[in-house]
Amino acid sequence: MGYEYPVSQPWLEGRELEYVTEAVGSGWISSQGPAVKRFEEAFAGYNDVAHGVACSSGTTALTLALRALGVGPGDEVIVPEFTMIATAWAVEYVGGTPVFVDCGDDLTIDAARIEEKITPRTKVIMPVHVYGRRCDMDAIMDIAFQYGLRVVEDSAEAHGVRPVADIACFSLFANKIITSGEGGICLTDDPWLAGQMAHLRGMAFSSEHNFLHKKLAYNFRMTNMQAAVALAQVERLDEILARRRDIEKRYDEGLRDIPGITLMPPREVLWMYDLRAERREELRRFLAEAGIETRLFFKPMSRQPGYLDPVWPTLNAHRFAEDGLYLPTYTQLTAADQERIVGAIREFYAAG
Numbered sequence: 263m264g265y266e267y268p269v270s271q272p273w274l275e276g277r278e279l280e281y282v283t284e285a286v287g288s289g290w291i292s293s294q295g296p297a298v299k300r301f302e303e304a305f306a307g308y309n310d311v312a313h314g315v316a317c318s319s320g321t322t323a324l325t326l327a328l329r330a331l332g333v334g335p336g337d338e339v340i341v342p343e344f345t346m347i348a349t350a351w352a353v354e355y356v357g358g359t360p361v362f363v364d365c366g367d368d369l370t371i372d373a374a375r376i377e378e379k380i381t382p383r384t385k386v387i388m389p390v391h392v393y394g395r396r397c398d399m400d401a402i403m404d405i406a407f408q409y410g411l412r413v414v415e416d417s418a419e420a421h422g423v424r425p426v427a428d429i430a431c432f433s434l435f436a437n438k439i440i441t442s443g444e445g446g447i448c449l450t451d452d453p454w455l456a457g458q459m460a461h462l463r464g465m466a467f468s469s470e471h472n473f474l475h476k477k478l479a480y481n482f483r484m485t486n487m488q489a490a491v492a493l494a495q496v497e498r499l500d501e502i503l504a505r506r507r508d509i510e511k512r513y514d515e516g517l518r519d520i521p522g523i524t525l526m527p528p529r530e531v532l533w534m535y536d537l538r539a540e541r542r543e544e545l546r547r548f549l550a551e552a553g554i555e556t557r558l559f560f561k562p563m564s565r566q567p568g569y570l571d572p573v574w575p576t577l578n579a580h581r582f583a584e585d586g587l588y589l590p591t592y593t594q595l596t597a598a599d600q601e602r603i604v605g606a607i608r609e610f611y612a613a614g
């Protein structure tokens with residue numbers, strides 16, 4: 263708040279208001295309204311996946327996916343070092359243990375280092391498409407097949423990356439590529455898994471709604487009002503992704519020759535425009551004074567108080583966390599906005 267150029271802001275200029283007004287006007291404000299199903303079908307259809315299960319956040323989407331796959335106490339789940347902590351915490355919420363694998367040079371999980379972390383207790387691999395960069399899914403699916411493991415894609419930051427795993431989980435938080443304010447959705451081709459996730463999301467009510475609950479479940483439901491926003495966003499997802507591709511190209515071109523800046527590999531879809539910066543803290547202060555917000559990269563999981571591990575300084579993820587930041591990235595960012603931002607960065611390094 264307060265920045266002329268915040269790192270993100272939602273773009274709500276389609277039919278969002280119309281659909282929310284419809285939802286409120288119809289009285290369907292809980293999770294039982296028609297927009298939820300419409301959103302689930304629209305997003306699943308967009309991704310060529312058979313089933314969508316909308317829920318309350320990206321974190322609860324991951325939790326539902328792991329529960330549906332039967333992950334519980336004693337089970338291990340392979341999680342990348344370089345991610346937002348929700349990926350690891352979802353494993354904890356179901357009683358499992360996250361086992362961390364370092365990232366490669368594109369920040370996504372280093373597929374070549376997964377096998378060394380597999381044990382007889384490993385049940386799931388959970389790659390994350392960090393900042394919209396697609397993981398090496400061919401290699402990950404091969405490993406999973408070889409060891410009889412299931413795969414959950416954490417696609418919180420990667421709407422537009424086509425799912426290939428057992429389940430893909432998306433966040434719809436307000437800073438994501440598309441949003442419902444707060445929200446999430448799981449996609450799967452497996453009707454049984456979809457049914458399980460829908461059942462667990464809604465307190466495991468029986469179909470007769472007779473208040474007999476045969477398993478521990480959750481209220482992770484998405485409201486009809488949130489789904490109304492999400493539906494309007496899905497309708498424009500192609501346009502949103504195209505605009506973001508242009509934003510990525512313009513940042514690449516503008517920043518390419520600035521000494522002090524190292525560009526990152528291209529992204530399959532642009533969530534946040536990430537880069538590496540010399541004298542990062544000074545640069546961030548300079549940009550903040552110019553009204554430009556930046557954010558730091560994720561801290562490696564081994565540096566988190568809950569997972570402290572003395573190996574962290576040796577990790578690739580740590581190297582990136584030391585000098586990485588991301589720039590304002592939102593769909594309505596114009597070429598003129600980007601010139602201002604790139605100009606400020608150029609000015610900072612020119613001043614020495």
Ligand SMILES: Cc1ncc(COP(=O)(O)O)c(C=O)c1O
Nearest residue numbers: 319320321346348418433434435
């Ligand atoms: C990689 C990743 N996984 C999971 C999440 C959790 O999503 P949410 O904030 O919707 O719970 C996030 C969100 O910020 C994320 O970046």
